Amino acid sequence: MNQTRFLNVILALYVACIFAFIFAPILFSLVFSFNSQRFPTIPLGDFTTEWYAKIFADPDVWVAARNSLTVSVCTSIVATFLGFCTAYSDFRYNFRFKGPYLALILLPPTIPLIIMALAMLAWLSKLGLSGHLWSIILAHSVLTAPFAMAIIRLRLNQMDPDLESAAWNLGGSEWKAMRHVIIPFCMPSIVSALCLTAAVSFDEFAVSWFVSGLNKTVPVVILEIVQGNIDPQVNAIGTFVFLTSMTLVILAQVFFISRQVKSHS
Amino acid sequence: MTEPLVTFRNVKKHFGDFVAVRDMDLDIYPGEFLAIMGSSGCGKTTTLRMLAGLDSPTSGEIHIGGEMMNEVKPHERDTPLVWQSLALFPFLNARENVEFGLKMRGVEKAERARRALEWLERMEIGEFADRNITTLSGGQKQRVALARSLVMEPKMLLLDEPLSALDANLVIRMQAVLTRLQKELGITFVYVTHSQSEAFAMADRVVIMSQGEIAQIGSPKDIYRAPANRFVAEFVGRNNILTGTLVSQDGTGVVISTPSGKFVATTPEMSRPDGSDATFVVSADLVNVSLSEPDAENRIQCTLISEEFVGSMVTLFLESPDSHEFKVQMQERDLIELDLHSGSQIWLCWAVENAHVLDGE
Numbered sequence: 001m002n003q004t005r006f007l008n009v010i011l012a013l014y015v016a017c018i019f020a021f022i023f024a025p026i027l028f029s030l031v032f033s034f035n036s037q038r039f040p041t042i043p044l045g046d047f048t049t050e051w052y053a054k055i056f057a058d059p060d061v062w063v064a065a066r067n068s069l070t071v072s073v074c075t076s077i078v079a080t081f082l083g084f085c086t087a088y089s090d091f092r093y094n095f096r097f098k099g100p101y102l103a104l105i106l107l108p109p110t111i112p113l114i115i116m117a118l119a120m121l122a123w124l125s126k127l128g129l130s131g132h133l134w135s136i137i138l139a140h141s142v143l144t145a146p147f148a149m150a151i152i153r154l155r156l157n158q159m160d161p162d163l164e165s166a167a168w169n170l171g172g173s174e175w176k177a178m179r180h181v182i183i184p185f186c187m188p189s190i191v192s193a194l195c196l197t198a199a200v201s202f203d204e205f206a207v208s209w210f211v212s213g214l215n216k217t218v219p220v221v222i223l224e225i226v227q228g229n230i231d232p233q234v235n236a237i238g239t240f241v242f243l244t245s246m247t248l249v250i251l252a253q254v255f256f257i258s259r260q261v262k263s264h265s
Numbered sequence: 266m267t268e269p270l271v272t273f274r275n276v277k278k279h280f281g282d283f284v285a286v287r288d289m290d291l292d293i294y295p296g297e298f299l300a301i302m303g304s305s306g307c308g309k310t311t312t313l314r315m316l317a318g319l320d321s322p323t324s325g326e327i328h329i330g331g332e333m334m335n336e337v338k339p340h341e342r343d344t345p346l347v348w349q350s351l352a353l354f355p356f357l358n359a360r361e362n363v364e365f366g367l368k369m370r371g372v373e374k375a376e377r378a379r380r381a382l383e384w385l386e387r388m389e390i391g392e393f394a395d396r397n398i399t400t401l402s403g404g405q406k407q408r409v410a411l412a413r414s415l416v417m418e419p420k421m422l423l424l425d426e427p428l429s430a431l432d433a434n435l436v437i438r439m440q441a442v443l444t445r446l447q448k449e450l451g452i453t454f455v456y457v458t459h460s461q462s463e464a465f466a467m468a469d470r471v472v473i474m475s476q477g478e479i480a481q482i483g484s485p486k487d488i489y490r491a492p493a494n495r496f497v498a499e500f501v502g503r504n505n506i507l508t509g510t511l512v513s514q515d516g517t518g519v520v521i522s523t524p525s526g527k528f529v530a531t532t533p534e535m536s537r538p539d540g541s542d543a544t545f546v547v548s549a550d551l552v553n554v555s556l557s558e559p560d561a562e563n564r565i566q567c568t569l570i571s572e573e574f575v576g577s578m579v580t581l582f583l584e585s586p587d588s589h590e591f592k593v594q595m596q597e598r599d600l601i602e603l604d605l606h607s608g609s610q611i612w613l614c615w616a617v618e619n620a621h622v623l624d625g626e
Contacts, residue, residue: 162352165319168339169346170366170417176340180368184356 026242033235040232051236061237064221067133068202071217075140076198082141083148083193088182091156092164106146116143117210124211131213139211140201147200148193151256155189156182192256199248203241268331270295270421270453271316276325278311278477285311287477289325293455295420298447300456300468304500308477309457313423316455317344330420340369345414346423349430351406353398359385359409360394366417384412388442404435408442415446421453428463440466461501465489473497491621492546498623503549503580505591511543518617521545524587528563530620544623549580549594551619554611556603561614567591569609572600581605583613 028040033052037045055061086105090098108116120139124130129138163185167177183190205219212220218241225234269292278286286308293299301309314320315327318339327334334342345366353362360381367377385391388408393401401409407427414422424443428436444467447454458464464471465485473480473488473496480500481493492498498506509523518529521543530545537543547563558564567583570590579600581593591613605611 160350160352162348162350163354165339166346166348166352166354167365167369169317169319169344170413171340171369172365173338173340176369180365181354184354187356 026239029235029238029242032232033239035232038231040235051232055233055237055240060216061218061221064216064218067212067215068217068219070133071136071140071208072198072201074134074137075144075201076194078137078141079144079197079201080148080152080190080193082145083150083197084152084186084190086145086149087153087156090153091159105149108143109146113204113206117206120207121210130211131215133212133215135211135213136208136215136217139207140204143204143207144197144200148197151193151196151252152186152189155186155256159185188255192252195248195252195255199245199252202248203245267294269293270330271455272326272328273312274326274328276315276322276327278308278315278320279323284477286315286322289477289479291472291479291482293421293453295453296451298444298454298456298467298469299472300458300464300470301472301474302458302461302464303474303480304459307474309459309474310425312474313346313425313455313457316421317346317423318342343417343419344421344423345417345419346425347410347414347427349426351410351427351430353406353410353413355398358395358397359390359401359405362398362409363412363416365413370417380416381412384416385409388412403431404439407431407439411442411446415450419452421455424454424456426458426460427456428458429460436463443467473500475500490548492623494623495544498546503592503594505547505549505552506544507546507589508542508544511537511539511541513539519543519622521622523589525585525589526565528620529617530622531618532622545620546623547615547620549592552591552593552613552615554581554593554595554603554613556611559612559614562617563620564612564614565591566610566612569605569607569611571607572605583611 031044032040034047034049035044036048036050086102090102095101111119117139120135120142121130124135124138129135159182163181164177167181168174172180203219205223208217209220209223216224218237222234222237222241225237271291271293273289273291276286276289277284289308289312291312301312303309311320315322316329318334318337318341321335329342329344354365357365360378363381363384364377367380372380382391382394385394385408388411390401390405390408390412393405393409398406398409410427428439431439440463443454443456447467456464456468465488468485470482471485471488472482475496481488481497483491483493488497489501492501492504495506498504507521507523507525507528509521509528512520512522512527514520514532517532519532520527520529528545553559553561558566565585567585570582570584573580573582574597577597578594579597581595581600583591583593585591593613603611
């Protein structure tokens with residue numbers, strides 16, 4: 001009894017350390033975003049919202065935020081659509097070369113981002129498609145579709161395969177069965193996939209930087225701020241980006257995990 | 266003679282090298298309760314799926330109501346199915362589940378809600394109409410699944426082992442519900458099951474399948490008392506099966522010599538020469554037991570090996586001097602009077618008319 005308690009304490013400490021390790025830099029940037037001093041030094045200066053005021057006054061940041069929002073919303077829709085189609089085709093059909101087909105779809109996240117970004121730039125400019133906002137959408141969709149596919153495929157795994165046949169049996173055509181059975185069943189995972197792909201796209205720097213041309217997204221603007229002048233503005237904008245992505249990821253978790261628990265109970 | 270509602274003509278179904286159904290000929294009549302029974306992999310579910318259009322025959326023809334159905338898609342048929350898994354839609358409540366088929370058929374909202382509620386009431390689960398499917402009990406889900414199919418007002422209802430997930434006492438209740446419904450609606454039920462008690466309790470006719478073929482079609486009584494072949498006799502169970510050679514025959518019976526002795530059985534429909542192989546069966550509940558040698562044509566002395574109790578019935582397992590196993594089924598209260606124990610020597614006897622010769626074996 002005592003021993004398990006001791007073990008639990010050790011485990012809790014261990015988990016706390018991991019969280020500290022992951023979140024310390026973010027917490028650090030959050031704290032210094034409200035610090036009046038120009039350089040991150042201790043002891044801290046006064047509390048200030050000056051840096052937030054500064055970035056919110058910067059029109060470049062607003063343009064970038066709008067770009068990032070457009071890109072992540074469009075990306076999440078395209079990627080989730082692609083992910084859904086792939087997940088469903090894997091669930092429903094057996095065909096030759098299914099293995100390579102799936103491998104191809106799941107490949108993008110395994111490629112180093114910088115290589116991916118360079119390849120995207122080379123390929124898109126060859127096609128004359130680089131330098132637009134939708135070039136980023138295109139590239140990000142390729143990058144994030146596997147995440148959507150994985151989430152939706154997991155949900156389909158929980159589906160009784162008879163459900164779809166039952167819809168046909170009750171007079172629904174294949175399209176109606178898709179609309180009234182498959183999509184409603186997958187809805188939690190679809191919302192989850194939308195949030196997650198939006199989060200990944202919103203954060204992504206390398207590919208955006210390479211293919212965006214003059215259409216900067218938030219991460220690209222952050223780099224420019226860092227390169228131009230070191231001041232706590234970057235902490236403020238970083239905190240803002242972190243909160244956005246975190247919210248999306250947590251939403252994705254809530255939709256997916258809560259439904260998972262429900263369907264198992 | 267009524268026209269059959271469904272005809273299978275020479276239907277085959279292959280899945281790759283596996284033959285699920287071979288050369289099936291079957292007529293299903295309007296208003297009958299037909300059970301298709303067999304062990305797993307015998308092709309019974311495939312047969313049902315072909316009726317629903319979920320699998321199409323490799324060759325042969327299936328007609329429903331005189332129409333050739335081989336290429337008709339599942340959603341263009343009127344063959345609702347009650348699934349073994351029930352396949353209720355978890356994201357819809359009970360009423361929406363029942364409405365589903367009507368919605369697919371384009372019935373307008375108020376009308377389909379009315380009909381769905383009517384059926385839920387009829388299945389005695391009206392109070393659960395707005396409940397989430399996952400919160401219902403097994404028996405309630407079963408009723409929702411039935412309502413969902415029957416609200417379509419089909420001519421034929423297909424059922425794929427619908428009771429296999431229920432507790433024993435609930436099975437008995439649902440059997441009563443099903444038979445009553447079938448009689449009231451007067452529609453055809455095609456019921457697939459591996460359970461002999463379900464099939465025999467409910468069906469007008471039973472089809473026994475083995476390895477993709479029909480082994481016998483008949484009323485439960487026919488199948489129980491007059492199995493067509495060794496497979497059916499063994500499948501039905503509780504049968505004593507004896508094989509030997511035909512010694513003599515006349516108008517009233519045949520004499521068959523087996524390693525356990527000579528026995529007289531009823532004349533088979535098919536005549537065959539003396540000296541040919543012959544097999545006959547005696548149902549375990551038609552064998553009488555006595556301590557002294559009985560005055561009967563068919564008798565044999567055996568040693569009691571073991572007893573098996575099932576409620577008020579008991580099955581005795583015995584062994585003849587040539588080590589052939591005999592089974593006797595009797596009321597438990599009759600057994601007590603005999604005061605038997607393992608190793609007891611007892612006499613078995615049965616009437617000539619209860620010894621049924623198998624065709625062609």
